[in-house]
Amino acid sequence: MFVVLLTYEKGLDVIDALLAEHIRFLEAQYAAGVFLLSGRREPRTGGVILARCENRxxxxxxxxxxxxxxxxxxxxxxxxxxxSMAGAGLDALLHF
Incomplete structure (x- = not known):
């Protein structure tokens, strides 16, 4: 399993211009079963993705x-x- 930490390198104007395409990318990876959880960092400096994949x-x-x-x-x-451990309701994540 992987945690992916994104840190913005360009201004929010560039990020916002790419956001719709980025969301389509995320949706495709959820549909493929690769991404399990994602969201923005607070403050808005990047994002976090929890992913499962066969290798790096x-x-x-x-x-x-x-x-x-x-x-x-x-x-x-x-x-x-x-x-190796998971909270209630997240046990399925231990088997990736």
């Missing part, structure tokens, strides 16, 4: 299709981890 290289190839990445509007930190 495959995830990086997917992230490269994000318009934020493509346009250099955000940098990405990818943290891989092995979940």
């Amino acid at each position: 290289e495959a995830l990086l190839a997917i992230l490269a299709r994000d318009p934020f990445w493509r346009e250099g509007a955000a940098r990405y930190e990818v943290v891989e981890f092995v979940p």
